[in-house]
Amino acid sequence: MADFKKRLSQNVDGEFFVDSTCVNCDTCRQLAPATFGDTGDYAYVRAQPVTEVEAAECSSGAVVLPGHGQRMRLSSALRSATSRR
Numbered sequence: 001m002a003d004f005k006k007r008l009s010q011n012v013d014g015e016f017f018v019d020s021t022c023v024n025c026d027t028c029r030q031l032a033p034a035t036f037g038d039t040g041d042y043a044y045v046r047a048q049p050v051t052e053v054e055a056a057e058c059s060s061g062a063v064v065l066p067g068h069g070q071r072m073r074l075s076s077a078l079r080s081a082t083s084r085r
């Protein structure tokens with residue numbers, strides 16, 4: 001699991017962030033392009049997910065890549081989205 005102490009400074013404030021263990025595999029940017037950007041060396045959260053679709057895209061990334069560079073703290077938006085399934 002990602003470490004808040006290794007959180008990249010490029011992330012916007014919020015529940016989701018990428019830490020320095022990111023291997024820049026590009027998966028999160030492909031799954032959630034509105035949320036994740038590219039620093040050149042790492043992914044970073046450029047915008048926190050707002051819509052249920054964006055939150056679900058981030059959740060899919062967490063399932064695909066457990067234990068990778070993203071920290072997936074469940075935000076209220078994500079809990080709301082997942083509780084309706």
Ligand code: SF4
Binds near residue numbers: 025028042068069
């Ligand atoms: S945060 Fe995770 S999914 Fe995104 S580029 Fe880094 S390792 Fe890949």
